[in-house]
Amino acid sequence: MAxxxxxxxxRIDPYVAAEGVELDDIEILGGGQIVRVTVDASDPIxxxxxxxxxxxxxxxxxxxxxxxxxxxxxxxxxxxxxxLTRLNHYRKSIGHAVKVKTFAEVDGDKTHRGTLRIVDESGxxxxxxxxxxxxxxxxxxxxxxxxxxxxxxxxGKDA
Numbered sequence: 709m710a711x712x713x714x715x716x717x718x719r720i721d722p723y724v725a726a727e728g729v730e731l732d733d734i735e736i737l738g739g740g741q742i743v744r745v746t747v748d749a750s751d752p753i754x755x756x757x758x759x760x761x762x763x764x765x766x767x768x769x770x771x772x773x774x775x776x777x778x779x780x781x782x783x784x785x786x787x788x789x790x791x792l793t794r795l796n797h798y799r800k801s802i803g804h805a806v807k808v809k810t811f812a813e814v815d816g817d818k819t820h821r822g823t824l825r826i827v828d829e830s831g832x833x834x835x836x837x838x839x840x841x842x843x844x845x846x847x848x849x850x851x852x853x854x855x856x857x858x859x860x861x862x863x864g865k866d867a
Contacts, residue, residue, distance in 0.1 A: 740775040744782045753785045792851040798827040805854040
């Protein structure tokens with residue numbers, strides 16, 4: 709039997725796709741007290757769109773009624789820094805700066821910062837200061853993109 713998360717994914721994914729956005733992630737926290745849905749699109753998603761999606765996703769969840777008590781629905785977009793938890797998250801982040809934490813040391817470190825270069829079904833490669841480090845997904849405790857502030861002229865200052 710499919711998990712509640714899988715059932716919700718199967719119900720919510722077609723709804724948000726019809727609205728022109730992509731279902732990025734679903735987290736069920738606190739034993740079902742919080743349902744966190746992350747959506748993404750090629751263009752930035754505005755607050756009004758998030759509000760409309762929240763209403764629709766709430767109706768979809770209520771039709772399935774997977775929880776024995778009330779729940780809080782949180783709908784958001786990934787933001788500047790995104791957690792990498794699914795293969796698709798890694799694929800969309802190729803070429804971006806990432807921070808990877810591993811359970812055991814890899815090349816003498818448990819924390820790795822660099823540019824995500826290669827992604828496949830079994831793992832990924834990060835360029836860390838000119839050295840390629842290979843990771844298997846099961847060896848990663850957490851991974852996320854890192855927003856890099858571009859240094860430029862400060863407003864009001866001559867360049």
